[in-house]
Amino acid sequence: MTLQIDLTRYTNLDLKAHDDGVWVVTLNRPAKRNALDIHTIEELVDFFSAAPRAGVRAVVLAGAGDHFCAGLDLIEHHDADRSPADFMHVCLRWHEAFNKMEYGGVPIIAALQGAVVGGGLELASAAHVRVMDQTAYFALPEGQRGLFTGGGATIRVTDLVGKARMIDMMLTGRVYQGQEAVDVGLAQYSVDGSSFDAALDLARKAAENLPLSNFAICSAVSHMQNMSAMDAAYAESVVAGVVNTQPDARARLAAFADKSAARVRRND
Numbered sequence: 001m002t003l004q005i006d007l008t009r010y011t012n013l014d015l016k017a018h019d020d021g022v023w024v025v026t027l028n029r030p031a032k033r034n035a036l037d038i039h040t041i042e043e044l045v046d047f048f049s050a051a052p053r054a055g056v057r058a059v060v061l062a063g064a065g066d067h068f069c070a071g072l073d074l075i076e077h078h079d080a081d082r083s084p085a086d087f088m089h090v091c092l093r094w095h096e097a098f099n100k101m102e103y104g105g106v107p108i109i110a111a112l113q114g115a116v117v118g119g120g121l122e123l124a125s126a127a128h129v130r131v132m133d134q135t136a137y138f139a140l141p142e143g144q145r146g147l148f149t150g151g152g153a154t155i156r157v158t159d160l161v162g163k164a165r166m167i168d169m170m171l172t173g174r175v176y177q178g179q180e181a182v183d184v185g186l187a188q189y190s191v192d193g194s195s196f197d198a199a200l201d202l203a204r205k206a207a208e209n210l211p212l213s214n215f216a217i218c219s220a221v222s223h224m225q226n227m228s229a230m231d232a233a234y235a236e237s238v239v240a241g242v243v244n245t246q247p248d249a250r251a252r253l254a255a256f257a258d259k260s261a262a263r264v265r266r267n268d
């Protein structure tokens with residue numbers, strides 16, 4: 001079953017499909033530094049719910065303008081004067097969107113520039129690969145704003161940087177940038193030029209893999225992290241049983257056997 005993605009439904013996200021199945025999904029409220037309002041979150045839920053069944057081979061997740069994302073829309077939050085239950089439901093929609101991203105099985109490469117802060121870092125951490133340029137910086141300013149993370153930072157940012165750094169970022173507002181951001185695990189790539197171009201190259205490379213392999217890589221690893229080692233080993237065997245016997249893999253295995261496939265070599 002292939003779903004169609006109706007582009008006319010999206011206003012806060014700009015969507016562009018490339019011929020090779022790579023989609024570029026751009027947060028498109030640069031005047032608001034791509035702050036995440038309710039509407040944007042609902043569009044993320046819609047797109048990332050449909051993507052695994054719509055032939056999307058990989059996604060570049062970008063932000064329009066000088067900043068990737070300024071996090072929670074603080075003005076909307078201030079004006080709405082929400083009750084605890086209301087904000088709990090807001091956070092549950094964020095989790096719906098970010099879980100669809102992390103567990104959906106479609107590779108997502110985030111292209112980062114400028115501010116990647118608060119909920120913007122939570123969004124970036126739900127992608128599978130993060131590429132930063134030299135303007136990008138990361139922070140969790142929730143503590144200074146009288147807030148707490150609600151979009152999964154306690155899980156995903158802690159996974160990336162570890163508990164001590166996560167708590168330090170929240171307590172002190174510490175900003176990470178440049179090589180240090182890569183060293184602590186916030187990004188996997190730091191580029192001198194455009195993070196978008198580099199992310200697109202990586203997405204195209206990932207899109208050359210068989211979709212079922214990518215599905216396993218971009219869902220099974222996360223699911224298995226939530227299991228006991230015993231259960232994860234069992235689940236890995238089941239997933240490998242399905243993926244490693246897929247008919248589409250036979251041509252790739254045959255190419256290795258007849259020596260026409262590229263070998264794995266050191267980078268020169």
Ligand code: 1HE
Nearest residue numbers: 031032033035070071072073074075115118119141150151
């Ligand atoms: C916003 C937001 C926002 C900008 N919500 N409107 N996140 C933060 O604490 C980060 C807040 N933002 C900033 O620190 C700065 O705006 C930036 C460093 C990202 C960019 O600075 P700058 O000088 O380029 O822009 P600006 O002048 O601060 O803002 C430009 C406009 O964007 C302005 O709107 P305007 O109508 O007055 O022109 C700002 O109000 C608007 N804007 N950021 C709403 N965040 C699920 S819990 C998650 C909890 C969190 O994410 S807390 C962290 C929130």
